[in-house]
Amino acid sequence: MSGTLFILGIGPGDPELITVKAADILSRVKKVFIPVSGQGRESYAYSTASNYISPDTSVAELVFPMTTDHELLSRRYAENYQRIETVLRQGYDAALLTLGDPGTYSSASQIATLLRQRAPDIPIEIIPGITSFAAAAAKAGIALSKSSDLLAVVSSYDDLERIEAILDLSDTVVFLKTYTQRDTIVGLLEKQGLLEKAVYIERVGLPQERIVRDLRMLPDEPDYLSMIIVKKKA
Amino acid sequence: MSGTLFILGIGPGDPELITVKAADILSRVKKVFIPVSGQGRESYAYSTASNYISPDTSVAELVFPMTTDHELLSRRYAENYQRIETVLRQGYDAALLTLGDPGTYSSASQIATLLRQRAPDIPIEIIPGITSFAAAAAKAGIALSKSSDLLAVVSSYDDLERIEAILDLSDTVVFLKTYTQRDTIVGLLEKQGLLEKAVYIERVGLPQERIVRDLRMLPDEPDYLSMIIVKKKA
CATH class of the missing domain: 3.40.1010.10 (Tetrapyrrole methylase, N-terminal domain)
Known part of the structure; x- marks a missing residue:
């Protein structure tokens, strides 16, 4: 057996x-x-x-x-x-x-x-387990999605056109693993006027946890365990 | 205090x-x-x-x-x-x-x-807590998302055009609370040739849990605690 x-x-x-x-x-x-x-x-x-x-x-x-x-x-x-x-x-x-x-x-x-x-x-x-983004939202005091919201989770940024389309279509977008292309994402959010709607969360639940609400103040060193949550509706 | x-x-x-x-x-x-x-x-x-x-x-x-x-x-x-x-x-x-x-x-x-x-x-x-869809995917043996997949979670079906767009754009779509408009969703999946890629899960983790892999065999009575997971890639 x-x-x-x-x-x-x-x-x-x-x-x-x-x-x-x-x-x-x-x-x-x-x-x-x-x-x-x-x-x-x-x-x-x-x-x-x-x-x-x-x-x-x-x-x-x-x-x-x-x-x-x-x-x-x-x-x-x-x-x-x-x-x-x-x-x-x-x-x-x-x-x-x-x-x-x-x-x-x-x-x-x-x-x-x-x-x-x-x-x-x-x-x-x-x-099943608690996802990093559910934990991050809880820590940052963000409701990821309400009533009829459309929630999207993205983990790669190869196709910028697709990312722009998903930002247009969704109410909340979670960008996981933002370490390689953080500047690209932040640039895109700035272009779309969404910078004020975004929160950056690094190492949630770990001793080095960090939450940054102003994306102009991001740490210099990109971190593998990091995400950006964009919530278009209040 | x-x-x-x-x-x-x-x-x-x-x-x-x-x-x-x-x-x-x-x-x-x-x-x-x-x-x-x-x-x-x-x-x-x-x-x-x-x-x-x-x-x-x-x-x-x-x-x-x-x-x-x-x-x-x-x-x-x-x-x-x-x-x-x-x-x-x-x-x-x-x-x-x-x-x-x-x-x-x-x-x-x-x-x-x-x-x-x-x-x-x-x-x-x-x-934070385990979401119904993480639990349902685990029970049904489905990986919701891999490597660069785009995962979308939808909880309302008022805007069919938006739903079609999200189905086009995403790799996996989770339709929550499918009780009111189950026929609409199933019809849409059939039209897009996605019926074989979908699994229906009802009351996950409860004694009355039910998983239906053939969407032509859905129970007659719609259930509030139900979802359909559509996974376009194998």
Whole structure:
């Protein structure tokens, strides 16, 4: 009998924003897999979840490199997948952690896809998590959406025309991971007269959390864990 | 000294999908306010949270009627607000429950706005919650969004042109509260050849949960707690 894979959303990084269910699963499984962007890199997933993991549980890092090299990426996914399947085949339940929510811009969903394709007999359970933008809105005191609002979430800025169209169409737009093209986004918001309607939030729920309401005063150093929320209606 | 108002996201309805933080606050406050759509109506918020509330805590229902009568609505909001402020002024901490996330289509945000306007000295803390659509995607095994996807969330269907535009522009569209205009949405998806890309989810996390992958087989009776997730990319 194989074990079950639990893909756990552990929320934005504040250990208290884990669900009761995720905390319970973490205390029961004997194998926990933690995604990191590189060997030995700081793991927000681990620092968020560590208090809930029993001391006799084995914790392993899986490297999901931040790269656009598709060949390298899919090789790494296959290797990571194999390590998980091996443990499950040994009969252990295992948890794969994912910051935020597993269904919302998370690399865990690709592991789930591989597992369903290659080992359809192995049970898998996905536990949703608090997204970074729900946490950021709560901290900044912003209601993301009300009554009939249209809410859009964007995580890439390759197609500026598309971004302009979505800004036109939506009531609220969440720009995630604003580190690479922050100036482009801010420029666009300025052009559209939306700069006063935007809030910048960095590292929500982490000790270095920062909220900037005047986008002319942004920190110089772009941060990976950052977002801009634009709310057109009051 | 006034108490603090905690606006608590308690998630989609599964008591285990409450955050550790919300559970902790529920166990500490002496006053809990629960939104209901009418006097004596079933309260999913209460059944989700009840296990975490101490027996000596006073629990009060606040009626937020489902109506488009703006005058009635704003009178009710003002009354509900007043009841909360009175308790806070007596020095008690109080929790106002909200299903899902307080920032995402929740009436609690209007109470927060009233409190900030009328009693800016009273502290308020908003605790994010798991949204119904994150929970539904997890249960249905759907990744809402990956890498550079554009995710849109829609909760009203008055403007069909806008809905068509958002379907064109986005990779994933979540249609919340599909009860009033389900046929319109399904018709639109059929017209755009997207019927096979859509999943219907009803009452996620509740005992009557239902997932329908073939939109030609939808239940006859429309349900308020229902959504359709359309995912254009595999």
